[in-house]
Amino acid sequence: MSAPEAALLGDIGATNARFALLRADGSITQVRVFRLDDYPSIAAAMARYLDDESSSVRPTQAVLALAAPVTGDEITLPNRPWTISVEALRQQFGLTRLHVINDFVANALAVPHLGEGDRIQIGPGAPIADAPIGVIGPGTGLGVSALVPAAGGGVAVSSEGGHVTMAPVDARESAVLDCLRKRYDHVSAERVLSGPGLVNLYNALCELSGTPPAQLTAAQITDPRIGETDAHAREATAMFCAMLGTVAGNLALTLGARGGVYIAGGIVPKLKSIFAQSAFRARFEAKGRSRHYLATIPTYVMTCPFPAFIGAAKVLEQPVPHSNSKSGPPPETARNSKVGQ
Numbered sequence: 001m002s003a004p005e006a007a008l009l010g011d012i013g014a015t016n017a018r019f020a021l022l023r024a025d026g027s028i029t030q031v032r033v034f035r036l037d038d039y040p041s042i043a044a045a046m047a048r049y050l051d052d053e054s055s056s057v058r059p060t061q062a063v064l065a066l067a068a069p070v071t072g073d074e075i076t077l078p079n080r081p082w083t084i085s086v087e088a089l090r091q092q093f094g095l096t097r098l099h100v101i102n103d104f105v106a107n108a109l110a111v112p113h114l115g116e117g118d119r120i121q122i123g124p125g126a127p128i129a130d131a132p133i134g135v136i137g138p139g140t141g142l143g144v145s146a147l148v149p150a151a152g153g154g155v156a157v158s159s160e161g162g163h164v165t166m167a168p169v170d171a172r173e174s175a176v177l178d179c180l181r182k183r184y185d186h187v188s189a190e191r192v193l194s195g196p197g198l199v200n201l202y203n204a205l206c207e208l209s210g211t212p213p214a215q216l217t218a219a220q221i222t223d224p225r226i227g228e229t230d231a232h233a234r235e236a237t238a239m240f241c242a243m244l245g246t247v248a249g250n251l252a253l254t255l256g257a258r259g260g261v262y263i264a265g266g267i268v269p270k271l272k273s274i275f276a277q278s279a280f281r282a283r284f285e286a287k288g289r290s291r292h293y294l295a296t297i298p299t300y301v302m303t304c305p306f307p308a309f310i311g312a313a314k315v316l317e318q319p320v321p322h323s324n325s326k327s328g329p330p331p332e333t334a335r336n337s338k339v340g341q
Contacts (some may be wrong), residue, residue, distance in 0.1 A: 007064035007316055008050070008095075011103060012042060014035050014079030014140035018306065019049040021059065026060050043092060049308045050093070063099040063312040065106035067141055069160055075100060078306030079141050098320055099315050101158070104143035108135045108156040110304070111147055118304035119262070123281035125298035131258035134251040136161070137265025137302075138197070138244065142190035146255050156311070161251065162190040169246055169283065173239065179204035189247045193240065195267065198222065201236040222271060233309040239273055244268070245283030252297050253290060260298045269303050 007022040017036055021029040021257040032049060039045040042064075048136040050058065068077045076083040090098035111133055127133075133147040133154075144161030166189045180187045180200055191197055195218035202221050206213035209232070216233060220226050227234035244263070252261050261284075268275055285294045304310070 002169060006057045006059045008046070008059040008064075008093075008314075009309050009312045010046065010062065010064040011106065011306065011312070012036075012045075012077075013067040013103065014077060017042065017045040017048065017049075020306075020309055021053065022316065026313070028309055028313060031309060031323045035072045036080060039062050041082060042338060044090060045092055046089075046093065046186040053243050055058070058094070060095060061097045061099075061316065062093070062095050063101065063106075063315050065103040065308045065312050066105045067103050067139075067143065070105075070158060076234070081280070099312075101156075101312070101315065102143075102145065103308055104135055104137065104145035104264070105156040106308035106311035106315075107137065107143065107262075107302070108133070108145040108147045109154075109308075109314050111135065111262055111302075112154065113310050113314070114302065114304055119300040119302055120276075120306070122263075122276055122299045122301060123284070125260070125296050127260045127298055128258040132255045133259035134248070134255050134257035134261040135264055136244075136248055136251055136261065137263060137303060138193045138195070138240075139265040140195050141190075142193045143265060144258070146250065146251075148255075162193070163188045163203070164247070164250075165189075166192055166243065167246070169242070169286070173243070174303075176201060176204045176239070179207050189243075193244050198236060198240055198267075201239055202232055205235055205239075207231040219270075220333055222267070222274070224274065237271075237274065239282045241271070241278030245278075245280040245286075248280075248299065249284040249287055249294055252284070252294060253287065258297055260300060262300050262302050264302045264307060275301065287333055 002182050005024045008150065009020050009022055011018040015036060015077065017034045018031050020031045034045045036045065066075060068075050073086045074083060086098055086100050130149045135145045137143045142162030144159045146157040148157060166177060168177050180191060184191055192201055198218040198221045202216060203213045221233045222237045224233050227237060250262050251257065281299060284299060285291050287294055
């Protein structure tokens with residue numbers, strides 16, 4: 001089945017909602033970004049985007065990629081106190097079909113369609129065809145997914161892997177995590193591998209040294225100019241990269257991700273040479289007896305600015321069941337997150 005004449009694509013995180021239209025020829029219009037703090041709901045942000053579009057053709061289908069567990073009709077964003085009903089949203093906008101998927105499912109579905117210019121390899125390794133692929137990415141939260149081989153294409157796995165327990169590798173990391181345990185009942189990977197996580201790392205390092213922390217944002221902590229004068233910001237950035245290597249290596253081992261591990265999200269692509277020169281890759285491989293196994297697995301930073309839109313568009317190409325689609329009359333077959341590679 002081909003794409004609809006006009007379909008709404010959305011990538012909705014904890015901070016921003018991004019929207020674009022999928023045209024009949026498969027191209028995607030320019031992505032527009034809306035700050036969620038400016039709107040009372042996802043529906044309000046969607047309405048503003050659609051009202052602003054000059055096209056006289058209103059979308060009849062939509063795919064929304066949400067930074068949230070997608071387990072049924074009612075979906076709550078974990079990093080923002082909003083709950084939506086998929087069916088109510090479909091009816092509100094008069095859509096014949098609405099697909100709601102996890103945002104990192106969309107990122108995973110995009111991987112086979114990335115060009116060489118859409119990724120940068122970090123370290124050695126070469127992908128094995130038809131092997132699982134891992135996707136992980138720090139942003140406002142920590143997203144995790146996978147693309148698993150299947151007959152006729154790959155199946156993207158919806159995961160809440162960002163909430164696994166963060167494990168320290170050395171005494172310094174143990175001390176930092178001990179500081180965070182005073183504040184959180186569970187120190188997940190997301191507590192350190194995200195925008196707020198960078199602030200947590202910085203504040204913990206300041207606490208360990210008895211230094212009052214500066215009120216820095218995540219972007220300021222990773223700014224090399226600030227790192228030149230603030231040793232704790234510099235160390236927090238280095239620890240962030242190393243810890244991401246630990247968690248990405250765990251993901252690779254769990255999945256057998258010999259197709260590669262892709263780093264998405266809004267933070268790492270902006271680090272550029274800092275990330276490439278960090279301990280990320282060394283920590284990725286530092287798994288004792290499994291070191292040689294991991295050394296063969298490539299790791300990439302996704303540099304494509306909006307990969308979730310590529311993956312969301314692919315959802316509309318396959319007429320296969322999807323448990324989180326809602327269709328109005330006339331009856332239609334729902335779809336899942338299986339897309340041919």
